[in-house]
Amino acid sequence: MHNFNHAMLSRQGWCLFQNQDSLCAKVLKARYFPHCHLLEAEPREGISYSWRSILQGLELIKQGYIWRIGDGTNVKIWTGPWIQRAWSRQVITPKGSHLITHVSELMCPITGGWDEAMVRDTF
Known part of the structure; x- marks a missing residue:
């Protein structure tokens, strides 16, 4: 019950x-x-x-619950549950002085895929 x-x-x-x-x-x-x-x-x-x-x-x-990223404009990097892991759905890297706030800023506007250099620099 x-x-x-x-x-x-x-x-x-x-x-x-x-x-x-x-x-x-x-x-x-x-x-x-x-x-x-x-x-x-x-x-x-x-x-x-x-x-x-x-x-x-x-x-x-x-x-x-986990976000479907889509174009990433509605998903906040530092507080949104967008990472698929069993123990945590949020980013564990400290924000530090990073100015980016949304997942869309981690994506390449031309290809629509991840901007790997930006992802590495951020995390």
Whole structure:
């Protein structure tokens, strides 16, 4: 029953993620995470039991969630879950003084593939 409950909470979180224009998603965003994305929402004092439970379901989604890079313009290098590894989906290299912020900046505009020199210099 415990695992089933987590699965249903994850499903509710996934529905909110997929339907961000729904009334429910808009109300929850306005109340609980007005200044960030759903996957960046964190528990705080005074939240409802239902929202706290949905946040637990979202934690399960985060464990298996990964960006599809596409053209890379919507994927942040330093904070986005875009690397496929079993133990972490984020970059472990310190940002340092690098000015690039999005994966698209690591790609060659002519070929659409990785700019290997830029990737090596960055990481």
